[in-house]
Amino acid sequence: MTAGEVLCKQVSVFLENKSGRLAEVCQTLGRAEINIRALCIADTSDFGILRLIVDQPDEAVAVLQAEGFSVGSTGVLALRIPDRPGGLGTVLGQLQEEDVNVEYMYAFFITIAGDAVVLFKVEDPMVDTTLALLERAGVKVLTAEEVYRL
Amino acid sequence: MAYGDDAVTLSRDEIDALQVQALRETLERARRAPAYADRLSDISPNDIRGPEDVRRLPLTGKDDLRAGMPWGFLAAPRRDVVRMHYSSGTTGLATAVFHTRGDLERWAQCVARGMLAAGVTEDDVFQNMMGYGLFTGGLGFHYAGELIGCMTIPAGSGNTERQIHLMQGFGSSVLHIIPSYALRVLHVCEGEGIDPHADLSVRVIFVGGEPHSEQLRRRIEDGFGAKVYNCYGLSEMCGPGVAMECAQQHGLHVCEDHYLAEVLDPETLEPVPPGELGELVLTTLCREAMPLLRYRTRDIVHVIEGECPCGSRHARISRIEGRSDDMLVVRGVNVYPLQVERALLDFDEVGRNYVITLDRPADLDxxxxxxxxxxxxxxxxxRRLNALRERICRRLRSELDLGxxxxxxxxxALPVSEGKAVRVIDRRNQET
Structure with a gap:
């Protein structure tokens, strides 16, 4: 599998910590009939980054920019991790052995045939290395198209 | 031997006569500065017959000083210059001030006059807690303390625990400090279980560098069990020592043998009626390296009428009651919003709009x-956003000399930069 096939476009939004801003992002996406499939928020005392996996990432970036949000799109990998104790630890251990640094990760709410779907952000130059090692380790990686349709 | 100063006993007529003579000499010296040469071609020293004839001279503004950088206002040969001070900033807004050896001696005399009026003697231990360096607050008082014969401790600003340690260890009796920092020191004393009344020997405190209220002065006096005297100055004139309070604590006596003071309406530039608020405009009378004519300080004051019971006939001005421009004073550092604006231009990562908020948590700006x-x-x-924020902090720190x-x-999210958007929100006085 190539990086182009598997890197999902994650939509990232800069948010200052002000009440109502998260709701406005979600409402903007809702009006555009864009469905949110997974999300996480990283924040400090005064601002945060909202990270979203949606079914139509390009459209999401466009409508959010049109509303004046600071928006970016970032490639992340969606891995199928066996949904059992130690499943995630094994994969992370393998990544660590090859010096692949996971910058952040978060999970989908749904599972596929008993596997959890976890999103990983690795440094861009490490994507191919990561894919090769995941293949050797037998970890299934979803394609971007599969992710958007989840 | 104790240091003395005769100029405090001058009568009003003597001061006026002295000012006329000094103004004539200043006019002659100022002509040698390239920035003034053309502007003074129509005026002769003979046109100066009374102190009020200063109004025949052109006004000088901060913008003129900037336009004249670096040497435009230097009126003495460069080899005669022994010191330079410099305002903060790298965006083309900074200005330099030059001093000859004589200028430095007179500066020390002006400050010493105020210290003597407050009762400082050679028996005092003087802890100078103002910033040394390009900022004039530290060095300005340092040489005056030595001139009087105090044991002078060049403590500088910051490192509060050590400051208190010095006060305790060496019995510091006189301080020079920014008023908000004095409150900070009191806080730290409280935290360390030190009672300034019982454990310290401070009896006289000179405060300056930032505007402050009478209530703040009283808080510092109560906290230290000391008398607090207000001191006024600006680097363009010399630094601290342009005007200082006497023991009456009612108005600051201008050193009128060194500075000619006018109080003008900042709009019409005409003198305001005696006692009314206006902008303080100062002319140096003895300055050799860099005579300045009718310099617009932008500080709003009023003249205090009547004769001071202390006996000095040098005119008194009030504490600074405002500014006629947008300059801010933060922890004693002068800040112009334009400096922030220009520094932000270096960052494509942020927009042009900005808002400056000032507050005073724990008595520190x-x-x-x-x-x-x-x-x-x-x-x-x-981490990238935090790194960006850190880079902007560093750039502003180097521009403003202020964290x-x-x-x-x-x-x-912020008001747009055109029009009269509110750029500065000052909440400091809500909390003191």
Whole structure:
């Protein structure tokens, strides 16, 4: 599998910590009939980054920019991790052995045939290395198209 | 031997006569500065017959000083210059001030006059807690303390625990300090279980460098069990020592043998009626390296009428009651919003809009600059956004000589930069 096939476009939004801003992002996406499939928020005392996996990432970036949000799109990998104790630890251990640094990760709410779907952000130059090692380790990686349709 | 000063006993007529003579000499010296040469071609020393004839001379503004950088206002040969001070900033807004050896001696005499009026003697231990360096607050008082014969401790600003340690260890009896920092020292004393009344020997405190209220003065006096005297100055004149309070604590006596003071309406530039608020405009009378004519200080004061019971006939001005421009004083450092604006231009990652908020948590000024993250600055990772914020902090710190906090906001969150947007929110006086 190539990086182009598997890197999902994650939509990232800069948010200052002000009440109502998260709701406005979600409402903007809702009006555009864009469905949110997974999300996480990283924040400090005064601002945060909202990270979203949606079914139509390009459209999401466009409508959010049109509303004046600071928006970016970032490639992340969606891995199928066996949904059992130690499943995630094994994969992370393998990544660590090859010096692949996971910058952040978060999970989908749904599972596929008993596997959890976890999103990983690795440094861009490490994507191919990561894919090769995941293949050797037998970890299934979803394609971007599969992710958007989840 | 104790240091004395005869000029405090001059009568009003003697001061006037002295000012006329000094003004004529200043006019002649100022002509040698390239920035003044053309502007003074129509005026002869003979046109100066009374102190009020200073109004025949052109006004000088901060913008003139900037335009004259670096040497335009230097009226003496460069080899005669022994010191230079410099205002903060690297964006083309900074100005330099030059001194000859004689200028430095007279500066020390002006400050010493105020210290003597407050009862300082050679038996005092003087802890000078103002910043040394390009800022004039530290060095300005340092040489005056030595001139009087005090044991002078060049403590500088900051490192509060050590400051208190010095006060305790060496019995410091006289301090020179920024008023907000004095409150900070009191806080730290409280935290360390030190009672300034019982454990310290401070009896006289000179405060300056930032505007402050009478209530703040009383808080510092009560906290230390000392008398607090207000001191006024600005680097363009010399630094501290242009005007200082006497033991009456009612108005600051201008050193009128060194400075000619006018109080003008900042709009019409005509003199205001005696006792009314106006902008203080100062002319140096003895300055050799850099005579300045009718310099607009932008500080709003009023003249205190009547004769001071202390006996000095040198005119008194009130504490600074405002500014006629947008300059801010933060922890004793002068800040112009334009400096912030120009520094932000270096960052494509943020927009042009900004808001400066000033507050005073724990009695210490804090300046926060809010900026908008531009699309070019967007990063998906916290550490990159924090790194951007850190870079902006460093840039502003080097520009302003002041630590500031930076807040990142969404585009459109701040008022737009055109028109009369509110750029500065000052909440400091709500908390003191």
């Amino acid at each position: 804090r300046m926060t600059v809010a900026v908008e993250l531009a699309q070019a600055g967007f990063a998906d990772e916290m 500031v906090e930076v807040e990142l906001h969404e585009p459109g």
